[in-house]
Amino acid sequence: MKNNSSDNKIFFIVYNKIDFIVRGLINNLIDLSVKIGQNILAIAVIPVISYYFLSDGENIKNKFLRLFSIKWRNIIRKILNDVDKSLSRYIVGQLTLSAIISILTFGILFFLKVDYPVILSVLNGVFNIIPYFGPVFGAIPAIIVAFMESPKVALFTAIWLYILQLIEGNIICPKITGDSINMHPFLVIILLLIGEKIGGFIGMILIIPIAVVIKVIYEDLNYYFY
Numbered sequence: 001m002k003n004n005s006s007d008n009k010i011f012f013i014v015y016n017k018i019d020f021i022v023r024g025l026i027n028n029l030i031d032l033s034v035k036i037g038q039n040i041l042a043i044a045v046i047p048v049i050s051y052y053f054l055s056d057g058e059n060i061k062n063k064f065l066r067l068f069s070i071k072w073r074n075i076i077r078k079i080l081n082d083v084d085k086s087l088s089r090y091i092v093g094q095l096t097l098s099a100i101i102s103i104l105t106f107g108i109l110f111f112l113k114v115d116y117p118v119i120l121s122v123l124n125g126v127f128n129i130i131p132y133f134g135p136v137f138g139a140i141p142a143i144i145v146a147f148m149e150s151p152k153v154a155l156f157t158a159i160w161l162y163i164l165q166l167i168e169g170n171i172i173c174p175k176i177t178g179d180s181i182n183m184h185p186f187l188v189i190i191l192l193l194i195g196e197k198i199g200g201f202i203g204m205i206l207i208i209p210i211a212v213v214i215k216v217i218y219e220d221l222n223y224y225f226y
Contacts, residue, residue, distance in 0.1 A: 079220045086216050087209060098125040101168060105142070108160045112153055114146045124161075128168065130204045131188055135165040183211065 061080060065073045102125030109117035120142040127138030139161040147154035188208065195207030 075220075075224055079217055082216045082220055083213050086212050090209060090212055094129050097168075098128055101125045101128045101138075101164070104164055105138075105161070108164065109142060109157070112146065112157055112160070114142060114149065114153065114157060116145060120145060131192065131208065133192060133204065135161075135168065139165070183215070 061077075065076060068076055102121045105124045106117050106121035109120055114120065123141055124135075124138035127134040130137065139158070142161060143154050143158050146157040191207045191211050192204050195203035195205075197203070199206065
């Protein structure tokens with residue numbers, strides 16, 4: 001009887017700990033959803049602005065170049081072209097990475113029979129746009145939903161998503177985005193922390209493309225003047 005009583009106490013302690021962690025994760029996820037909802041208007045406007053820039057980009061560029069003397073125009077045009085190429089490579093690379101991770105995540109969740117595999121896999125793919133921290137954020141909703149099914153399913157889900165994260169971090173991501181970013185991992189982590197402090201989730205997504213633009217401008221100016 002004493003052994004059963006001790007086992008029950010240990011079980012309830014572990015259960016309460018897991019319940020506390022899960023509730024905390026759910027609250028953080030809700031807070032994150034609210035923040036995204038608050039910025040939904042800004043997010044919705046981005047495709048519209050992007051469309052106008054893409055459809056009338058050359059005209060806008062020419063008008064912008066007229067603000068500078070003839071001596072500067074070729075340099076600025078070269079910088080703008082380099083920025084365009086670097087951002088294009090980065091965006092296409094991140095979208096490709098997101099699609100690959102979504103498909104692989106769906107396969108894992110479908111095999112483990114976790115509820116809402118399509119939504120959770122797409123969510124994981126979107127979060128993977130954020131280097132390093134993204135896979136952690138993306139895995140949390142899937143693990144929570146799996147935990148609702150059973151702790152065993154949650155454990156297997158966590159293990160398989162961790163394996164996927166290792167493959168993504170060591171094989172897929174360096175292959176796809178390594179050339180476009182070309183930054184030291186420590187610098188990327190610092191930038192992500194700064195982006196999170198400034199703009200939360202949106203800041204973490206935008207900080208790397210902004211850093212890529214600044215890097216290209218610096219390297220081009222350094223090439224032309226030094």
